Amino acid sequence: MFLLEMNHIKKSFDGLGVIDDISLSVKEGEIVSIIGPSGSGKSTLLRCATMLERMDGGELIYMGKKAAWEEDGSVSYVKGKELREVKSCYGLVFQNFNLFPHYSVLKNIADAPIHVQKRDKAEVYETARELLAKMGLEGKEDAYPCQLSGGQCQRVAIARALALNPRILFFDEPTSALDPELTGEVLKVIRSLADLHITMVIVTHEMAFAREISDRVIFMDGGVIVEEGTPEEVFRSTHERTQSFLRNYAG
Numbered sequence: 001m002f003l004l005e006m007n008h009i010k011k012s013f014d015g016l017g018v019i020d021d022i023s024l025s026v027k028e029g030e031i032v033s034i035i036g037p038s039g040s041g042k043s044t045l046l047r048c049a050t051m052l053e054r055m056d057g058g059e060l061i062y063m064g065k066k067a068a069w070e071e072d073g074s075v076s077y078v079k080g081k082e083l084r085e086v087k088s089c090y091g092l093v094f095q096n097f098n099l100f101p102h103y104s105v106l107k108n109i110a111d112a113p114i115h116v117q118k119r120d121k122a123e124v125y126e127t128a129r130e131l132l133a134k135m136g137l138e139g140k141e142d143a144y145p146c147q148l149s150g151g152q153c154q155r156v157a158i159a160r161a162l163a164l165n166p167r168i169l170f171f172d173e174p175t176s177a178l179d180p181e182l183t184g185e186v187l188k189v190i191r192s193l194a195d196l197h198i199t200m201v202i203v204t205h206e207m208a209f210a211r212e213i214s215d216r217v218i219f220m221d222g223g224v225i226v227e228e229g230t231p232e233e234v235f236r237s238t239h240e241r242t243q244s245f246l247r248n249y250a251g
């Protein structure tokens with residue numbers, strides 16, 4: 001079953017095309033990495049998938065239910081309860097963590113499950129503590145984000161996303177704000193999620209990691225998918241644009 005189907009997504013900013021007819025579907029349990037040069041539209045694609053950005057064309061289907069579709073030359077989105085249901089399908093982890101600075105670690109994790117999902121407070125706090133332990137952050141429950149390292153903040157952000165029990169997790173360059181040592185900690189956590197078969201879509205510049213963890217790698221350039229396939233296929237590609245990107249990457 002597809003958890004997410006994106007069909008013919010289009011997005012422009014000020015008349016300038018950034019996403020040009022991209023279709024991409026993600027199966028349950030699949031780990032998809034998106035790689036590509038800066039400005040190729042990777043973040044915009046994730047922002048369209050997660051409805052942080054309005055698309056100009058195309059449709060979004062989560063778990064078989066239409067979340068957005070073309071109608072009379074523009075894109076309509078589900079509203080109200082249906083919108084909340086769609087939003088509960090996925091979690092997002094950004095480059096800069098986006099934690100609430102004035103909330104403790106535990107409150108950062110527990111806030112949305114309690115106030116948005118209206119779950120039982122005691123149950124949510126228990127889950128939040130378990131998630132923190134899984135992230136290797138036992139004892140940090142009462143710390144504030146400013147008292148943590150970047151890698152620890154990112155692990156809190158991952159715990160916060162997981163606390164909402166999403167079916168699919170999106171990551172937008174989860175380690176690019178971190179130095180190499182802290183990057184390793186975060187990649188380890190993402191690997192542990194892969195072992196649990198959590199469905200993930202990961203935009204990353206960590207090529208070795210993408211190669212190791214992904215079921216499928218998507219190479220984007222200029223707002224289109226240039227190539228996609230297994231890590232072996234993409235990293236050994238003979239396609240000129242893919243090769244040139246990977247070569248530049250290797251330095």
Ligand SMILES: Nc1ncnc2c1ncn2[C@@H]1O[C@H](COP(=O)(O)OP(=O)(O)OP(=O)(O)O)[C@@H](O)[C@H]1O
Nearest residue numbers: 013014018036037038039040041042043044045173
């Ligand atoms: N809100 C916006 N307003 C105007 N232009 C935008 C906006 N967001 C993105 N763009 C433009 O869209 C293009 C794609 O940007 P996007 O952030 O999706 O690229 P990216 O592949 O994520 O790059 P990076 O690897 O640097 O994060 C860029 O040219 C960018 O300037």
Ligand SMILES: [Mg+2]
Nearest residue numbers: 042043044172
């Ligand atoms: Mg980006």
